[in-house]
Amino acid sequence: MENETKTEEAKTPVFLEEAKKLAERIEKANIESSSLLKQMQEIEAFKALGGKSEGRAQEVIKAEIDPRAYAKAALAGKIIPK
Numbered sequence: 001m002e003n004e005t006k007t008e009e010a011k012t013p014v015f016l017e018e019a020k021k022l023a024e025r026i027e028k029a030n031i032e033s034s035s036l037l038k039q040m041q042e043i044e045a046f047k048a049l050g051g052k053s054e055g056r057a058q059e060v061i062k063a064e065i066d067p068r069a070y071a072k073a074a075l076a077g078k079i080i081p082k
Contacts, residue, residue, distance in 0.1 A: 073079045
């Protein structure tokens, strides 16, 4: 009977140590996941507010210039060739 209580008492600190280690790991994981969540929220906010969203891009409409008008503008120095 006395031997049984000693083994139970010996097992209890081991369980407590393991539980403390697990609690520390869980706490570290929670801190890391909250940090990652904050980063993801910042990225999504930047996309939404910074014009970097994945929405449909607007097409750029280029004005077509008549070749004669383009030549006149180029000779007048209004158009710089690339």
